[in-house]
Amino acid sequence: MSLTLVIFDVDGTLVDSQAQITASMQGAFVAEGLKPPSRAAVLTIVGLSLPQAIAQLAPGQGAATVARLVEGYKDHYTHLRANDPQAGGSPLFPGAREALERLAQRDEVLLGVATGKSRRGLTHVIETHDLAHFFLTTQVADDHPSKPHPSMIQACMAATGAEAARTVMVGDTSFDMEMGRAAGVRCLGVDWGYHPRVQLQAAGAERILDDFAALDAALDEMWEIA
Structure with a gap:
């Protein structure tokens, strides 16, 4: 596995x-x-x-x-x-918790975070929404160069032992996609965030989700052809 x-x-x-x-x-x-x-x-x-x-x-x-x-x-x-x-407040997007719960139930899947937030800001979000148990590694702006530098993704892979070919970056901005490409990992965009689809595609998104319900199938397809 x-x-x-x-x-x-x-x-x-x-x-x-x-x-x-x-x-x-x-x-x-x-x-x-x-x-x-x-x-x-x-x-x-x-x-x-x-x-x-x-x-x-x-x-x-x-x-x-x-x-x-x-x-x-x-x-x-x-x-x-x-x-x-x-x-x-920073509410979770619809379907976000359910998607994390589904992925967390899969033995082969590890979850991480790479965010431009500070450690204090991320801790607040995680505590507010009770997310700590989902993530094995959390990388923040305090400890790394700004996106799109690949440092945060590289740290996530080092912490988990995952290979680049089996790693996917999920994000809503071109900075996320560019960071993923710089780290040599797969890139999956979401269209409910802050950058439009065309910008995500130009930055290297292989697929773009319309909602969290489509996440599992998109990941399985990406890993199947990795």
Whole structure:
């Protein structure tokens, strides 16, 4: 029996964090006296590590300003999570838990996470939704270069002993697909997240899911032809 590894992105793939990400980013810019980015602009950078994301949204700003925006984003994010349940929540996408439960029941399947979130942010999501028992390895932005660098996927494979040919990266952004390709693994996109299908395909997605119900069959087909 060959071990197979499925690595999930978090924001836009497992959880819908759009409201708190956009509100936190816009709040950070306003606090710094800068024009806040549009919702559409914010969604283009979801998946990158925070300093890289903010640098893209604030071109021409110096390192000190970017650093203050990073801290401002973190402060707004924490405040929303604590004081505004509607904006601060990150609900699981429909079918996400059921898909994780199905995969976790398969002896040959191992599950991991590769996310642009901080360790604190991922821990909050995992504790809120009781997901800790699903994942054998969780890799976060605190410990790695930003996506699309392959470091997080490489760490997931090293931690589990999985081979690249038997590993699939599941994500909603071109950064996830590019990271997967850089690591030499299979790439599976989802169309309910933050980047459109055409962008996922251009970045290397072999398949794109319309819902979580189709995940198992897509994975089996990918592993069969690996």
